[in-house]
Amino acid sequence: xxxxxxxxxxxxxxxxxxxxxxxxxxxxxxxxxxxxxxxxxxxxxxxxxxxxxxxxxxxxxxxxxxxxxxxxxxxxxxxxxxxxxxxxxxxxxxxxxxxxxxxxxxxxxxxxxxxxxxxxxxxxxxxxxxxxxxxxxxxxxxxxxxxxxxxxxxxxxxxxxxxxxxxxxxxxxxxxxxxxxxxxxxxxxxxxxxxxxxxxxxxxxxxxxxxxxxxxxxxxxxxxxxxxxxxxxxxxxxxxxxxxxxxxxxxxxxxxxxxxxxxxxxxxxxxxxxxxxxxxxxxxxxxxxxxxxxxxxxxxxxxxxxxxxxxxxxxxxxxxxxxxxxxxxxxxxxxxxxxxxxxxxxxxxxxxxxxxxxxxxxxxxxxxxxxxxxxxxxxxxxxxxxxxxxxxxxxxxxxxxxxxxxxxxxxxxxxxxxxxxxxxxxxxxxxx
Amino acid sequence: xxxxxxxxxxxxxxxxxxxxxxxxxxxxxxxxxxxxxxxxxxxxxxxxxxxxxxxxxxxxxxxxxxxxxxxxxxxxxxxxxxxxxxxxxxxxxxxxxxxxxxxxxxxxxxxxxxxxxxxxxxxxxxxxxxxxxxxxxxxxxxxxxxxxxxxxxxxxxxxxxxxxxxxxxxxxxxxxxxxxxxxxxxxxxxxxxxxxxxxxxxxxxxxxxxxxxxxxxxxxxxxxxxxxxxxxxxxxxxxxxxxxxxxxxxxxxxxxxxxxxxxxxxxxxxxxxxxxxxxxxxxxxxxxxxxxxxxxxxxxxxxxxxxxxxxxxxxxxxxxxxxxxxxxxxxxxxxxxxxxxxxxxxxxxxxxxxxxxxxxxxxxxxxxxxxxxxxxxxxxxxxxxxxxxxxxxxxxxxxxxxxxxxxxxxxxxxxxxxxxxxxxxxxxxxxx
Numbered sequence: 001x002x003x004x005x006x007x008x009x010x011x012x013x014x015x016x017x018x019x020x021x022x023x024x025x026x027x028x029x030x031x032x033x034x035x036x037x038x039x040x041x042x043x044x045x046x047x048x049x050x051x052x053x054x055x056x057x058x059x060x061x062x063x064x065x066x067x068x069x070x071x072x073x074x075x076x077x078x079x080x081x082x083x084x085x086x087x088x089x090x091x092x093x094x095x096x097x098x099x100x101x102x103x104x105x106x107x108x109x110x111x112x113x114x115x116x117x118x119x120x121x122x123x124x125x126x127x128x129x130x131x132x133x134x135x136x137x138x139x140x141x142x143x144x145x146x147x148x149x150x151x152x153x154x155x156x157x158x159x160x161x162x163x164x165x166x167x168x169x170x171x172x173x174x175x176x177x178x179x180x181x182x183x184x185x186x187x188x189x190x191x192x193x194x195x196x197x198x199x200x201x202x203x204x205x206x207x208x209x210x211x212x213x214x215x216x217x218x219x220x221x222x223x224x225x226x227x228x229x230x231x232x233x234x235x236x237x238x239x240x241x242x243x244x245x246x247x248x249x250x251x252x253x254x255x256x257x258x259x260x261x262x263x264x265x266x267x268x269x270x271x272x273x274x275x276x277x278x279x280x281x282x283x284x285x286x287x288x289x290x291x292x293x294x295x296x297x298x299x300x301x302x303x304x305x306x307x308x309x310x311x312x313x314x315x316x317x318x319x320x321x322x323x324x325x326x327x328x329x330x331x332x333x334x335x336x337x338x339x340x341x342x343x344x345x346x347x348x349x350x351x352x353x354x355x356x357x358x359x360x361x362x363x364x365x366x367x368x369x370x371x372x373x374x375x376x377x378x379x380x381x382x383x384x385x386x387x388x389x390x391x392x393x394x395x396x397x398x399x400x401x402x403x404x405x406x407x408x409x410x411x412x413x414x415x416x417x418x419x420x421x422x423x424x425x426x427x428x429x430x431x432x
Numbered sequence: 433x434x435x436x437x438x439x440x441x442x443x444x445x446x447x448x449x450x451x452x453x454x455x456x457x458x459x460x461x462x463x464x465x466x467x468x469x470x471x472x473x474x475x476x477x478x479x480x481x482x483x484x485x486x487x488x489x490x491x492x493x494x495x496x497x498x499x500x501x502x503x504x505x506x507x508x509x510x511x512x513x514x515x516x517x518x519x520x521x522x523x524x525x526x527x528x529x530x531x532x533x534x535x536x537x538x539x540x541x542x543x544x545x546x547x548x549x550x551x552x553x554x555x556x557x558x559x560x561x562x563x564x565x566x567x568x569x570x571x572x573x574x575x576x577x578x579x580x581x582x583x584x585x586x587x588x589x590x591x592x593x594x595x596x597x598x599x600x601x602x603x604x605x606x607x608x609x610x611x612x613x614x615x616x617x618x619x620x621x622x623x624x625x626x627x628x629x630x631x632x633x634x635x636x637x638x639x640x641x642x643x644x645x646x647x648x649x650x651x652x653x654x655x656x657x658x659x660x661x662x663x664x665x666x667x668x669x670x671x672x673x674x675x676x677x678x679x680x681x682x683x684x685x686x687x688x689x690x691x692x693x694x695x696x697x698x699x700x701x702x703x704x705x706x707x708x709x710x711x712x713x714x715x716x717x718x719x720x721x722x723x724x725x726x727x728x729x730x731x732x733x734x735x736x737x738x739x740x741x742x743x744x745x746x747x748x749x750x751x752x753x754x755x756x757x758x759x760x761x762x763x764x765x766x767x768x769x770x771x772x773x774x775x776x777x778x779x780x781x782x783x784x785x786x787x788x789x790x791x792x793x794x795x796x797x798x799x800x801x802x803x804x805x806x807x808x809x810x811x812x813x814x815x816x817x818x819x820x821x822x823x824x825x826x827x828x829x830x831x832x833x834x835x836x837x838x839x840x841x842x843x844x845x846x847x848x849x850x851x852x853x854x855x856x857x858x859x860x861x862x863x864x
Contacts, residue, residue: 005823014786015756015760015784015786016784018783018784018786019784020782023435025654033549034462038537060706074485078719097605098804098805100803100804100805104794104798105806106804112817113817114786114816126844132559147816179579183605194816194817195816195817198440209645210645213641215647215815215817217817233839236839239839239841240839240841242841243841243843245845245848246748247841247842247843248842254546259489291705299563324447334589346836347863348451349450350832350834351450352448352450354446354447354449354450355832356833357832357833357835358490358832358833358834358835359834359835359836359837360834360835360836360837361837361838361839361840362536362836362837362838362839362840362841363837363840363841363842364837365842366532366536366717366835366837366840366842367833367835371532371842371853372530372532372538372833373530373532373538373853373855382798383647383819384545384546384647384830385545385627385649385830386817386818388830388831388832388833389832389833390833398816398817398818399820400782400787400788400789400790400820401788401789401790401799401804401820401821401822402782402790402791402793402797403789403790403792403794404778404791404793404794405671405791405792405793405794405795405798406793407665407668407671407793407794408681408793408794408795408798409671409672409674409675409679409794409795409797410795410797410798410803411675411679412595413803414679421803422581430778
């Protein structure tokens, strides 16, 4: 089947899927979980083929690890499905109800976005997680995975698609794209695809963002900061900086730059250096940092680099405002932290830093859908519209305005003797 | 000042404006209203210059009418400002509050988007309305108006900008762009501009959408449908069709196509023809329509044309599903109406039609920010993300995740003896 055919089918399926009741969507998710369990030997064997091929191709060890989808990952995926089943159905929720005039009632009701295009790299678990979130939120999905995981992705997509269709989900709701050229084709399908969510390296996400008119939800860089205020508790600041940098270095919510208020720099920097060195972190300091501790010098390039590695840049700043300016200039709008004992200064920082996640006295690593209690997540967004920060089901929703009348026409509300609108808030839901 | 300089200033101003308290924003709006009143002679005279130039250039009558900004429009603009003052401040509203663990509290708090780029055609009232909505929502704004209105726009922008700055709004919050080349420059300023709202002809909006990576809020086409179900009340159906088509033909929420269920076609079409002819509407019918009434034949082109004129296309459909399919195929996702006495069929239509506004037994012309009770509107969106349908202040907002801790680090929540999250919903607002 051509990608155009698949896309048209997905669009049709999305219209039907938008109206599928909750119990059928949940039955389908349960059926998927059962099918993954029942066919786990086939999945493991398909994944083994991918792993063998990848080893032959000398795939790097971290990539091999991400590609692996054996018994423990299958168990995790099934647990993930169960948690998606437990989430409230986000479709059909009335967020506003207003009487415009007697008998003319307006409801703002949540609805799925339509067709979600996903492009992800080697991790096959992303396929299970994203397809289940799309199903629960009533969206059809077109997915392109990494070619290293071709066999694993194909069997997972077949199992998930078929189990859901057998449970009553419209045919065509999930399409797996396999050709490399399909990505470029997808990017020009604004007629069929309503939102693209890319998951992968920064370069890859940037490529997607630069090459499509379809809205893209996601983030390229994750340049996160920890600002240590003059009124910080020293021990807390060191703990938070170390956790933000080291708890998991290869992720977008890890800190890349430490900003230190000049009044506290002499006191904290030697201790910070000792703490980072214990963890094997290389420090690159600004000129004022170098006057206090003996570390490598930072260049301007360092302020705009996402190391994703055991490296941190350190800059001494004169004021809280300077810290905010540095973050708004060099940051990526992802997650930024202030450590201070002065709550008013903390709130000022949170008011003026223009990022998705602004944190007071805690680690940047908390910026995550599971930790935020969103259940699963489709990704983390640095967009300034629609959804920001960790994105769960809510980011896959939009709404319709539903207006119920009884023959009401606008000409009665204009000219002489025009009727007036009541605009009275209603305490009810659509179709109640 | 170069556009780059203006854009950088607007970005800086947006950071400050995001934290300006409600009372200062309202004082600024009052100051703008007073200044418009005080300087109305200068405004009227500047507008007179534009009108004289436009008449010399033989500008079409409807455009001249839109360009006119004299005493009555100034009064309307001041009324509009007063209504924006009365709207609740949309900034700083806590929509979610969750305890992640003891002492670690997460708040989802509304915040402005940042810098809004507006490109609008000749109507100078749009400048006042949009700049006041941006100010109230804490967004900086860069505006490019039509060159016909250059003198009017310049004096309005100067008055509004200066009155607001004198009342405490950050310098640079409003930038007027005057060169034609500024539009193209704006479209590539993703570093500074967070959202573009184009207002103008379909071709113009399409040009903007096709030529920028910045998110665009708006609509190109408005191809709206009225579907007359087999169970429709005939008289109501005719009233709604006539109002939807004729109450104001030149607007996006006017109906362009009438879909008629075959079971009711013989009964209603002759009456519909008489009603439309009384209003001077040309009917273009499908083959089955032509069997019932003597009208011009429609071509496939008609189903995808926004006439914005006294023309309507009519198609006889076999089923409600066929009507839905026609709308989802040829419509523009703007506003679509069902007329039926059967509420279940009405709701089915509303569930399956994938449009921003889905109406039951009322005119398509109700799709409008004022009628929806949103106060003023920045436009109507056919986007599938962020904001859909008439867009008021809410469409100019996004949110920040604010996390308040007391030294919390992620390493305590992983590995052996990991702490667990409480994820307890809090009944409080940020900073309460």
